[in-house]
Amino acid sequence: MPTRVRIIHFDVSQGESSLISLLPAMGDAKHVLIDGGKLSRGRYVRLMLDKLGVTKLDAIVCTHPDGDHHEGLTPVVEELAEVTKLYAPRDVSDFHKYTKLKKACEDAGTTWVDARVNTKLIDSAGCLLKIVHVGRGTVSDDNPASIGCTLKFHDFTYFTAGDLPLEDEEGLGLGHMCAFKCGHHGAETSTSRDFVDAITPTAAFISAGHHNHDHPRQSVLDILCATDSLQRFYTTNCEPNRTGFVNRGTGAQRKGFAASARLQGVMGHLVVYTDDTLAKHHDGAGITFRVAHPQDAGLGGGFQWKWYAHMCLKNDHVPESALPPVNAPLTANELPEFRLEALSTTIQTQQLTTPTYSFADLLAASQVDTFKRPSSPIREYMGDPDNFLKDSSAKKRKGSGASSGSQPKKKARVYVHQDDVQRMSRCVWCGDDSMGSKAPYLSKCECNLDWYVCRDCKHERKETVDCDLLSVAV
Structure with missing residues (x-):
């Protein structure tokens, strides 16, 4: 059995969560979790860790305070048997968002560490995972504080950095990366053409879901499609109508795969695999690493993992697909569940x-x-x-929430948000309407809407507004 490296990009809808594992031929495995998605998705990530047999995390990296990155780490820390350390950027404007996570670390005996550049998260069996960027947040944006990490395993290299803006990505001077995760869910604020040209990747990954920002952006996908070295890019999900995907539209530069199949109940996890033999094939003569995502096996055949091969420094040939070898690189229990039914007793x-x-x-x-x-x-x-x-239509968000047609009204709780004037005129927590002349303190709900918070409630260090708090009976 070779020493193996596995990277799982969990499908957490709009958000990010990745598990990097060193699976040595002898000795204990090493596991590092980077981000956990939103709170509800963190519970799901916790369930996946259990199914993967991961009872201990050598480290957690909380890239920055955005809710779709840090919230889900709380249930992981609270419920996992052992989490050694948690690394987070110190210089952020919304440090109060860490309150629940810090409390969970204190209760679980997990050491909270202010992240520093060159900190080694994994350094064993020829594998080095280290922090290469820790920035500072601004008054309006903590994305520049995002922790960036590189992984090197023999000749295989990988880069990930939360929502790090493109100016900071370009300033890292990374050199060649075999694979990388696009910053900020494929937003145009990251993954510039200059950055991609500099790292000459063969694979790119985007973690995104249904959201008002419509990630990933077409401009980013165009950059990936036009990059000669890039053989494939993969998204956990892609709700918007975007071009560049193999199964969407026509064109010579179709390189994308959207892994999730929601109506079929399939989660769009993405798995990167290499080992101490493959990782040395960096001259284009052989496969350097493989990528797996859920694939429809045909009518009545269910779903299975589809594997694709990637070879660095060879741009003139890309195999359409590559099945695992006779001795599968990862066994069934080393791959995440992707059927939704398996994750819920209700289903x-x-x-x-x-x-x-x-x-x-x-x-x-x-x-x-x-x-x-x-x-x-x-x-x-x-x-x-x-x-x-929740009802996403503008009519129901501003109206009564009643259903269309002649059906009688039911006594039920539905998500109905106030209009812009109401949201910004009364404190969402206490109802105070004395905003005054100074700029208001704002809090966001799960639908990414701003809500006015008075000065008194601001000091209570409230987390993001729960949309259920805003629901009404009809």
Whole structure:
């Protein structure tokens, strides 16, 4: 059995969470978790760690305080058997967002560490994972504080850096990276053409989901498609209508794969694999690493992992696909679950009691009141797209939330947000309406809307506004 390196980009909808593992031929495995997605997705990441047999994390990296990166780390720290250290940037403007996470670390005996450049997270068996960037946040933006990490395993190299802006990416002077995760979910604020040209990657990964910002941006996908060295790019999800994907539209520069298949109930996890033999094939003569994502095996055949080969420094030939060798590089229990049914007792019950079960049936059943509770398994472990339990139409957000047609009204809790004037005129926590002449303190809800917070409530260090707090009875 060779010494292996595995990188899993978990599908956490809009957010990021990645598990980097060194799986040595002899000795203990090393695991580092980078970010955890939103709070509900963190519970799902915790479940995946359990299914993967990961009971100890040698380190957690919290890249920066954005909710879709740090919130999900709290249930991981609270419930996992052992988390040695948690690294986070010190100089951020929204440090109060860390309150719950710091409390979880104190209770669990996890050491909170102010991240520093050149800190080694894994240094064993020829594998070096280290921090290469820790920045400073600004009054309005903590993305520049994002922790950046590089992984080197023999000749295989990889880069990831949260929501780090393109100016900081370009300033790192990284040199060649075999693979990298695009910053900021594929937003145009990261992954510039100059940066991609400088690192000459053969694979890129984007973690994104349903969100008002419509990640990834087409301009970023155009850059990836036009990069000669890049053989494939992979997204955990891609809701917007974007070009450049192999199964969408036409064109000579189609290199993208959107891994998730929501209506079929498939999570879009992305897995990178290499070992101490493959990682030395850096001259274009052989496969350097492989990438796996869920793939439809055909009508009635269910879903399976589809593997693609990547070879560095050889741009004139890309194999369409590469199945795992006879001795699979990763066994079934070393790959994350990608069927949604396996993640929720609610879905399992639905499957057992409905002979003609389909995911469409589940979506129809989501109108039942029990699915609207924040603690419902479908919301905590699946919950995708991000707001499918909420009405995203402008009409219902501003109206009464009543359903169309002649159906009688039901007594149910639905998500109805106030209009802009109401949101910015009264404190969301205490109702105070004496805003005054100074700029208000703002808090965001799960739908990324700004809410006015008075000076008194500001000092209570509230987290992001829970949309359930804003729901009303109709």
